[in-house]
Amino acid sequence: MKHLRYIFLGALLALGSTSCKKWLNVNTDPDNPNNQSVLVQNRLPWIQHFYQYTAGVTNYRTSCIAGLYYTNNGNANTFSTTWQCTNANSTTSYQTWFVEVSSNLVDMYNSAKKIGAYHYMAAADVFSALGYMEMLDLYGEMPFTQAGTGNPSPKPDDGKTIFNGCMAKLNEAITLFGQTQAAGAPALSTGDLWSGGDLGKWIKMCYGLKARYMLKLSKKTDLYNADSILYCLSKGPQSNADNIIGPGFNNSTVTDYLLGDPVVTNGNFDYVGYGNTNRISQYYYNLLTNMRGAGVTDPRMTKIVPSYMSSIKLANGKVASFTWTRSQGVDQYGPSARLVKGGATSIATPVYALKNTDIKYTISDATDRANFIAAVAASGRTYTTSGNTVTVTYNAGSIFINNTNYVYAGDTAYVNMRSSAIATSGITAQGQTDVSWYPSTDAFNAGAVASTGSFQVRPVSDQEILTYHEMNFIKAEVYMRKGDQGNAYTAYIAAIQAHLDMMQAKLTQWKAAGYTATNPDMAPMNQSDITAYLSSPAVAQGAGDLTMSDIMMQKYIAMGCSLENWNDMRRFNFSAGNIGGFGVVYPGYQRGPLFTGQAQLTGAAPTDPRYWIRRYALPPTYEINYNSVNTLSLNPHAADVNIWSMPVWWDCATDDEYYGYLKK
Numbered sequence: 001m002k003h004l005r006y007i008f009l010g011a012l013l014a015l016g017s018t019s020c021k022k023w024l025n026v027n028t029d030p031d032n033p034n035n036q037s038v039l040v041q042n043r044l045p046w047i048q049h050f051y052q053y054t055a056g057v058t059n060y061r062t063s064c065i066a067g068l069y070y071t072n073n074g075n076a077n078t079f080s081t082t083w084q085c086t087n088a089n090s091t092t093s094y095q096t097w098f099v100e101v102s103s104n105l106v107d108m109y110n111s112a113k114k115i116g117a118y119h120y121m122a123a124a125d126v127f128s129a130l131g132y133m134e135m136l137d138l139y140g141e142m143p144f145t146q147a148g149t150g151n152p153s154p155k156p157d158d159g160k161t162i163f164n165g166c167m168a169k170l171n172e173a174i175t176l177f178g179q180t181q182a183a184g185a186p187a188l189s190t191g192d193l194w195s196g197g198d199l200g201k202w203i204k205m206c207y208g209l210k211a212r213y214m215l216k217l218s219k220k221t222d223l224y225n226a227d228s229i230l231y232c233l234s235k236g237p238q239s240n241a242d243n244i245i246g247p248g249f250n251n252s253t254v255t256d257y258l259l260g261d262p263v264v265t266n267g268n269f270d271y272v273g274y275g276n277t278n279r280i281s282q283y284y285y286n287l288l289t290n291m292r293g294a295g296v297t298d299p300r301m302t303k304i305v306p307s308y309m310s311s312i313k314l315a316n317g318k319v320a321s322f323t324w325t326r327s328q329g330v331d332q333y334g335p336s337a338r339l340v341k342g343g344a345t346s347i348a349t350p351v352y353a354l355k356n357t358d359i360k361y362t363i364s365d366a367t368d369r370a371n372f373i374a375a376v377a378a379s380g381r382t383y384t385t386s387g388n389t390v391t392v393t394y395n396a397g398s399i400f401i402n403n404t405n406y407v408y409a410g411d412t413a414y415v416n417m418r419s420s421a422i423a424t425s426g427i428t429a430q431g432q433t434d435v436s437w438y439p440s441t442d443a444f445n446a447g448a449v450a451s452t453g454s455f456q457v458r459p460v461s462d463q464e465i466l467t468y469h470e471m472n473f474i475k476a477e478v479y480m481r482k483g484d485q486g487n488a489y490t491a492y493i494a495a496i497q498a499h500l501d502m503m504q505a506k507l508t509q510w511k512a513a514g515y516t517a518t519n520p521d522m523a524p525m526n527q528s529d530i531t532a533y534l535s536s537p538a539v540a541q542g543a544g545d546l547t548m549s550d551i552m553m554q555k556y557i558a559m560g561c562s563l564e565n566w567n568d569m570r571r572f573n574f575s576a577g578n579i580g581g582f583g584v585v586y587p588g589y590q591r592g593p594l595f596t597g598q599a600q601l602t603g604a605a606p607t608d609p610r611y612w613i614r615r616y617a618l619p620p621t622y623e624i625n626y627n628s629v630n631t632l633s634l635n636p637h638a639a640d641v642n643i644w645s646m647p648v649w650w651d652c653a654t655d656d657e658y659y660g661y662l663k664k
Contacts, residue, residue, distance in 0.1 A: 035104075040112045040120040041191030043104055047127055048193050049263060050100035052246045052463050053256070055563070056267025057092045058134055062566040063272075065613050066556075067589055068284045069417070070330035072345040073277040080281070081332045081344045083597035083613060085644040091619040092259075093138055097131050098147070100258065105131075106148040116182020119199065123188070125173035126206060129166040130465075133213060136162045137567055138616045140648040141635050141662075142623075155630045156623070159649025159658065167213060170206045177203050194244055194465065205244045208236035208466045212564070215474055216650040218481070218571050219579075226478050233475050237468045240502050246463035250432045253423040262423035265459035268561045269419060273457035276349040278417040280305050280454075283588060285329030287557055292550065296538040299529040300503060300557065302326065303455045303521055306415040308350075309448055311380065312397040319397065319447040324520065327415035333592045341407050344594045348408040349416065350450055352443035353398040361390045361406040372406050399439070399450050419453035433514040435459055452521040455503060456561045460515070462506060469498035470564070473555040480548050481580065489543035492551050496539065499558035500530055548572075548582035556586075570614055570651050576606040600644045610645035617643045636664045 063069055064080035071080050075088040105124045112120035135142045136159050144162045146154035157165070177199050181187075189197025195205075211232040217224045237243060248266030256263055261270040272278050288301040310325040330347060332339065339346065363369040373390060376383045382393040392409070394400040401408045418437040420430055427444045435458050437451040438444035455461065472495030479488035507524040510516060516523040533539065539554075540546040552568060559565050569586055577584035590606075591597075603611030617638075618624055623631045624639050631638050637646065652658040 035107045036111070038107075038111075039186070040108050040115075040117055041186040043108045043111075044120060044123055044191035045193045047101055047104050047108065047123075048246060050096060051127055051131060052267035053259075053261070053270065054093055054096040054101060054131065054267075055134065055463070055465075056269070057096065057271050058138065058563050059268055059561045060271035060278075061089055061093075062138075062563045063561050066565040066569055067281055067333065068561065068565070069272065070279045070281045070332055070347065070414075071277045072347045073275075074345055076277075077345050078597075079613070081339065081592065081594050083591060083595050083601060085597060085600045085613060085617070087617050087620055090139075090616045091621065093616075094135070094619045094622060096258070097135060101127065101131055102148055112185075115185050117185040118176045118179040118181050119188040119197075119202075120186070120191070122173040122176035122202065123192070125169040125176065126202070126209075129169040129173070129209060129213075132162055132169075133166045133209075134563065136166070136648060136650075137563060139618050140615045140646065141631075141638070142618075143627075153627050153630060156627075156634050158634060158662070160655065163213070163216075163650060167210065170210050170213075174203055174206045177206070194246055201242055201244065204236050204238070204242050205466050207232045208244075208471055211236055211471065211474055212466070215477070216567065216571065219651065219653045221653070226482050229474065229478050233471055233478075237466065237471050240468050240498060240505065243467045243502065244465040245467075246465060248458070248460045248462060250421050250435060250459045255423055262421045262459065265421050265423075266457065266461040266463045268457045268463055269421070269459045269461060272561055273417050273419040273453055273459070274421075274424065276416050276418055279330045279347060279414045280327055280417070282329035282331040283333055284557075285327075286588070287553055291538040291553065291557075292540075294537040296533065296536045298538065298557070299525040299533050300455075300500070303503060303507065303525065304557075304560070305329075306417060306451045306454055307521060308399055308412065308415045308450050308452070310399065310412070312399070312448055313395075314397040314446060317446055322448075325413075325415075328413045330414050331592075332594070333588060333590050336592050336594060338407075338410075340593055342405075346408065347414050348401045348403055348411040350399045350412050350439060351402045352439045352446070352448055352450070353394045353396055353400055354440075354442050355396045357394045357398075357400070357402070359392050359394065359400075359402070359404060359409075361392065361404060361409065362388050363390060363406050364388050368406070372409070375410060397446060397448060399443075399448060415451050417454050417457055418451050419458040421459040434518045435515065436519050447518075449518070452519050455506075458522075460510070464562070467498075467502065469495045469502060469558050470555075472498055473551060473558065476551045477548070477555075480546070480551060480582075485543040485546055488551070489540065489546045492540065492546060492554065493534075495551075495558065496534070496554055500525070504530075548580075549585045549587065552585050570612070570647070573609070574606065574612050576611075578607050597644075599641050602642045602645060609647050609651075610642065613644055614647045614651055615644060635662050637661070 061076055061079055064071055064076050069080060071077050075086055078084045078086045105128055109121050109124035132144055140159050141156045143154035144157040144165055187197055195201040211229050214229045249264040252264045254263045255261060288298045305327050307324045307326045309322040311323045312319055313321045363372055376392055384391045399412055401411050419435045420437050422432060427441050430444055436449045439450045472491045476488045476491035476495060504524055510522040511524060540550045556565050572579045572585040575584050575586045575589045601611055637643055646661050649658045
């Protein structure tokens, strides 16, 4: 960790002025590096960091689309609940990619080329592929060939051009990683935060990304090539030791210059686990507790679904006894009774009771009042009634909702996803190995935990860039499409096992580092629970029992907070059930009763491509307002309200279908 901290500090000093112009043709001032003089080994770690940030916001918001999370954040809620997509969701991924990552890639590539640092040239290629493919996934059309050239009004490229360009970048990267660098060129290990300069891992990442990207072509009978994907998988990650991850830390108070988030934490944390707005959805929760309708609890559930301290009793101002209570999921696609009653963004955030606190609720409906009283009595809280008024006492130490609206009173059942980082928690005494969320300093001093957080989205979580379990899920799908259920089943089991093993290794690491002293959800799973789960009906117990839905729903759990879930759902047309004879692959995913996205999603039925969220609108501040001539000449519908439902290139079966969407 100390070595990492020095790299970050050195990079911060070196890159502080990367936006400066080289005004005079004089000798370079070593104390004021510019975009031409900054060392490539100092540029790479910041590219890696800011890519993680770009990926973090993308992972979060697309996970809201995919149904993992409910959020009461007004913008993201239009993805998770109402589907009334808003352009406010479009900006951050675009902004962080172009401002913080893409702007550095051309310079790093060219600087590396001058000194024969071929491995840094290759790294620049990899990040070009990662980032521009992400932009294609989100926006469909985007400046690519003219991006980073200094042109203030670059022409956008269509999706096919961007896709092929990203594949070409990976091919060149593989070649460059295989070359011997020039004498004096810095070793990749001096700037690589992800893999420590391990060229073998980088090459495997390139092949793994190629497999991921070629899988996107599954609707295209003329381009989808199962054997090519399997070949790339054979060259990609072969075990969890080959996983590409961005490590997360909680050892610095330095925050990002653009958005103010911690610079050493996991990018997923910065969006899912930083604030109070996000909860596990009922859809995700059901997969972890009732996969395949088996009624079996997944051993990963207690590591993914957060919990909080309920029934707290204090002694001398400290928590003396309590009960860990696991979160419920917020229903958005079923009856959604809580949201229908209170509103799409109404799930409330709890506070800590420093002293006994009485809340008076006026409940005019007799049935609601009777149900409310029964719930209060079951909780063991003291209450009194007078006519329509129910007064409840929340004892000192309670985690409760400080609101007189009775509909909100039970919202402590929906534990938010928040974790704490020392850079942003506001609690100065909270140490590096305590990443639980406390709603106030008083709660922290008492030891009252309001959320244990979730495996992927703590500040100290690894950010998964490319993993062995993803490779196995891709293999399982490819074999299933080939009709080879035997090999599909082998890969399916290997994928689940790989994900369990990856989680277990991280949980064991956290336990050794002392995180479990205050957070039992960071402790390893019980091996007996893992064994029982794998042999349970929640997991297909033979090749003949395996369905495509089994593969993709397990992949959904394992990928978690990842853009790839939304990408997969688009390839299978969500829950339309009209792809390849595989039936409904994502059962239960549907518009809920709070749906108000008719203007954005204009399809009349699930089998209509435009029924679903299939892309982002381009950020109006950039490509629409300031580059509209070029943007609208390629896609005249880019500013249309229903652009959100227009499929991107790889989401179309043919080029004719795609280019048909781009016509006036």
